[in-house]
Amino acid sequence: MTAVRRRAVLGGMLATPFLSRLASGQAAGRVVVVGGGFAGATAARALRRADPALAVTLVEASPAYLACPFSNEVIAGLRDMDGQRFGYDGLAADGVAVVHGTARAVDPAARRVELADGTVLPYDRLVMAPGIDIRWDGLDGYDEAAAQRMPHAWKAGAQTLLLRRQLEAMEDGGLVVMAAPANPFRCPPGPYERASLIAHYLKTRKPRSKLLLLDAKDAFSKQRLFTDAWARLYPGILEWVPLSQGGKTVRVDAANLTLETEFGSHTAAVANVIPPQKAGAIAAAAGVADRTGWCPIDPVTFESRLQPGIHVLGDAALAGAMPKSAFAANAQAKVAALAVVAMLRGEAPTEPRLVNTCYSLVGPGYGISIAGVYRPRNGVLTDIEGAGGTSPADAPPEIRELEADHAATWFRTITAETFG
Amino acid sequence: MTGRLPRTVLAVLALGGLVPPASAAGPPPGATSCSGCHAPAGRVAAPSIPPINGLPAADLVRAMEAFRTGGQPATVMDRIARGFTADETRAIAQWLEALR
Numbered sequence: 001m002t003a004v005r006r007r008a009v010l011g012g013m014l015a016t017p018f019l020s021r022l023a024s025g026q027a028a029g030r031v032v033v034v035g036g037g038f039a040g041a042t043a044a045r046a047l048r049r050a051d052p053a054l055a056v057t058l059v060e061a062s063p064a065y066l067a068c069p070f071s072n073e074v075i076a077g078l079r080d081m082d083g084q085r086f087g088y089d090g091l092a093a094d095g096v097a098v099v100h101g102t103a104r105a106v107d108p109a110a111r112r113v114e115l116a117d118g119t120v121l122p123y124d125r126l127v128m129a130p131g132i133d134i135r136w137d138g139l140d141g142y143d144e145a146a147a148q149r150m151p152h153a154w155k156a157g158a159q160t161l162l163l164r165r166q167l168e169a170m171e172d173g174g175l176v177v178m179a180a181p182a183n184p185f186r187c188p189p190g191p192y193e194r195a196s197l198i199a200h201y202l203k204t205r206k207p208r209s210k211l212l213l214l215d216a217k218d219a220f221s222k223q224r225l226f227t228d229a230w231a232r233l234y235p236g237i238l239e240w241v242p243l244s245q246g247g248k249t250v251r252v253d254a255a256n257l258t259l260e261t262e263f264g265s266h267t268a269a270v271a272n273v274i275p276p277q278k279a280g281a282i283a284a285a286a287g288v289a290d291r292t293g294w295c296p297i298d299p300v301t302f303e304s305r306l307q308p309g310i311h312v313l314g315d316a317a318l319a320g321a322m323p324k325s326a327f328a329a330n331a332q333a334k335v336a337a338l339a340v341v342a343m344l345r346g347e348a349p350t351e352p353r354l355v356n357t358c359y360s361l362v363g364p365g366y367g368i369s370i371a372g373v374y375r376p377r378n379g380v381l382t383d384i385e386g387a388g389g390t391s392p393a394d395a396p397p398e399i400r401e402l403e404a405d406h407a408a409t410w411f412r413t414i415t416a417e418t419f420g
Numbered sequence: 421m422t423g424r425l426p427r428t429v430l431a432v433l434a435l436g437g438l439v440p441p442a443s444a445a446g447p448p449p450g451a452t453s454c455s456g457c458h459a460p461a462g463r464v465a466a467p468s469i470p471p472i473n474g475l476p477a478a479d480l481v482r483a484m485e486a487f488r489t490g491g492q493p494a495t496v497m498d499r500i501a502r503g504f505t506a507d508e509t510r511a512i513a514q515w516l517e518a519l520r
């Protein structure tokens with residue numbers, strides 16, 4: 001076959017950007033991904049798989065990732081931290097250049113990321129998935145020192161184990177107080193799953209103890225399913241205090257383990273404060289976070305509304321109806337990777353459909369879920385009507401058990417896809 | 421010529437480690453969400469959720485239709501299947517059929 005005929009076949013079958021690449025012999029482009037959590041690690045892999053000619057560099061601050069899903073089980077003594085730890089060898093095997101370092105600055109005009117050690121990484125497109133940071137100015141009295149006395153345990157790791165040790169060290173009869181934040185925050189059902197599993201720990205190990213859940217909201221995710229289960233499983237142990245009944249924590253005193261609400265104050269034996277949050281700090285440094293502290297994005301490409309060339313995924317993004325979950329982060333990353341590849345080729349990205357499902361454990365062998373299917377509409381990701389919703393309120397125990405099994409399968413599946 | 425064309429294209433693509441653009445055979449809308457729960461066969465230990473990669477497209481379409489209408493018992497697939505039209509489901513099914 002002659003070269004001329006080969007060209008003719010290619011010209012007939014393939015898009016022009018591919019041809020120009022073939023002609024120049026250049027790689028398809030350089031993509032830098034900042035943050036190797038469920039969003040960033042998934043994106044890095046998906047980019048390499050969608051186009052092996054792409055040079056993909058992942059910048060991740062930690063040598064290993066500690067997953068938050070199922071970390072509430074670690075707190076309740078139902079699971080070891082080892083099961084939460086994932087490495088980056090799988091990504092390296094896919095041809096992702098993994099750089100362990102902290103992104104310190106982004107120059108969107110020059111298209112460069114600068115790391116804390118001075119390394120400069122040029123990019124054609126940047127994917128930012130830095131997760132959350134705690135707003136240390138968001139709750140009076142709650143600073144980094146206070147978090148050593150009143151752990152938030154909203155990033156898995158030392159904080160998770162600190163809260164577990166505090167519960168283990170608490171005498172039977174002690175009062176545990178949790179504070180849940182106003183929307184939006186990472187993992188909307190997370191505080192309620194945690195309250196359930198701490199209540200399970202108290203019921204089985206410290207039966208004279210109680211848990212008070214102070215809430216800055218009057219309604220929460222899967223509320224009916226949680227409150228029904230609490231009434232059945234943890235009567236007299238777990239008390240939820242909504243906003244309208246003085247649930248909003250306005251100040252904490254870490255030295256005395258006191259939480260002050262609009263209606264009065266509570267002194268705890270163990271206090272878990274889940275404070276207000278924002279997109280990981282690098283988002284603001286790059287100019288992709290707005291005044292809310294989160295990052296507005298285009299719902300088709302996940303490209304920042306504020307800085308062209310930068311895509312924001314996962315918890316950091318304002319993703320419309322999609323909650324801040326590991327499932328959503330992974331799903332968004334797979335969609336965004338295809339959009340990034342299309343845009344690098346000068347092609348139009350396909351309008352996506354996305355799914356989210358959040359499983360929660362109310363106790364061992366008792367799982368519930370909330371699901372949603374989403375599409376871009378009027379510039380935001382919107383629930384597709386008639387789809388999604390929660391597990392039925394009246395399901396028999398066998399279904400709750402099945403959903404607990406599915407939750408565990410989901411975790412093994414999504415971590416294998418992201419890191420395995 | 422017609423019969424030889426695809427093979428020729430593949431042979432050309434094999435040169436120099438180049439691959440066809442993903443958009444040529446890329447996943448249709450929604451298709452990449454499924455692998456969050458459905459792992460390829462043998463990928464994870466003791467899955468309670470069945471693998472769906474490689475399922476005949478007609479079977480997958482039938483299952484999704486049954487989930488949508490309540491004809492097949494489900495813990496979650498009823499809620500997910502209702503988010504996709506018949507056309508979207510068919511496209512997803514065809515794409516998944518080719519995966520392993």
Ligand SMILES: Cc1cc2nc3c(=O)[nH]c(=O)nc-3n(C[C@H](O)[C@H](O)[C@H](O)COP(=O)(O)OP(=O)(O)OC[C@H]3O[C@@H](n4cnc5c(N)ncnc54)[C@H](O)[C@@H]3O)c2cc1C
Pocket residue numbers: 034035036037038039040059060061062065067068069070071072101102103104129130131132153154155186187190194280281282313314315316324325326327328329357358359360
């Ligand atoms: C208790 C708890 C339970 C949860 N349970 C579930 C659940 O059951 N199901 C579910 O779907 N979700 C759950 N979640 C939510 C889930 O953990 C998050 O939604 C998910 O981790 C978001 O992924 P992400 O990639 O956006 O961010 P992250 O997972 O936080 O990853 C961000 C990564 O970026 C890195 N990084 C940040 N800044 C920089 C920088 N400047 N330079 C380099 N690296 C940087 C960080 O080190 C981190 O590894 C839970 C959360 C909590 C707290």
